[in-house]
Amino acid sequence: MTWTVASFTALLETEFPPRWAEPWDRVGLVAGRPEQPVTRVLAVVDVLPSTVAEALDTGADLIIAHHPLLLGGVSSVAATTYQGRIIHDLIGDGVALYVAHTNADVAKPGVSDALADALGLLDTRPLRPTEEGRGFGRVGRLPAPLTLGEFAHLAAAALPVASWGVRVSGDPARPVSTVAVCGGSGDEFIPDAVAAGVDVYLTGDLKHHRVADLRASGGPALVDAGHYATERPWLTPLAAWLRTATGLETIVSDTTTDPFGFHACATLDPVA
Numbered sequence: 001m002t003w004t005v006a007s008f009t010a011l012l013e014t015e016f017p018p019r020w021a022e023p024w025d026r027v028g029l030v031a032g033r034p035e036q037p038v039t040r041v042l043a044v045v046d047v048l049p050s051t052v053a054e055a056l057d058t059g060a061d062l063i064i065a066h067h068p069l070l071l072g073g074v075s076s077v078a079a080t081t082y083q084g085r086i087i088h089d090l091i092g093d094g095v096a097l098y099v100a101h102t103n104a105d106v107a108k109p110g111v112s113d114a115l116a117d118a119l120g121l122l123d124t125r126p127l128r129p130t131e132e133g134r135g136f137g138r139v140g141r142l143p144a145p146l147t148l149g150e151f152a153h154l155a156a157a158a159l160p161v162a163s164w165g166v167r168v169s170g171d172p173a174r175p176v177s178t179v180a181v182c183g184g185s186g187d188e189f190i191p192d193a194v195a196a197g198v199d200v201y202l203t204g205d206l207k208h209h210r211v212a213d214l215r216a217s218g219g220p221a222l223v224d225a226g227h228y229a230t231e232r233p234w235l236t237p238l239a240a241w242l243r244t245a246t247g248l249e250t251i252v253s254d255t256t257t258d259p260f261g262f263h264a265c266a267t268l269d270p271v272a
């Protein structure tokens, strides 16, 4: 079968219907003519000059990205702007761009399923259900109980975490067996993790006051594994599904798009 941007988009929208996205979100086809052929696909978390260059290097003619390139109101895509330059590069090089964001978060399987699978969680269900068995985040159980310290090390080893590893709030000796996870910024789902009665909640972008408030009131331990590291696992099952569904070569990006590139400690030189 010959795939075009139109037929490829139609397939993606059976798996990730745009109506599942949050009202503020902007998903779907961002660049590309409907009749343009699709022969090779690159799956990325972020559309950056480096991932557009990777598409050209690998011969991909469609990028599927998690984060929207154009989320706020846009009144110009002139190449004098950052995003406009990327749009010009995509169009100039004949590369289409498709975004599946919060509609991929709630999909089943979706972004947090990949995260739960990477951690080996069993019997998963949505952390905040939306409809028809879908929802944000996942709750599951570990195959065998671990200490919080062991779980943090498991996360650091299983996920593409940044150079400083994961941040943990809680007693490292605390036993954990039930786990909530949410890929990306899962701060707002802390109350759902409390209500679910889990032992630990792992996500990214956790804020000081919310973590401090939770510590003051008890509740689950928290692990902040980073935004990028908790979303990146999704690219692998996404690409596997696309390969099966389309027969096209689908490449998982090799480019790390975590905007935090290194860390420094008082007693060490900066580590890349």
Ligand SMILES: [Zn+2]
Binding pocket: 067, 183, 184, 185, 227, 231
């Ligand atoms: Zn994200």
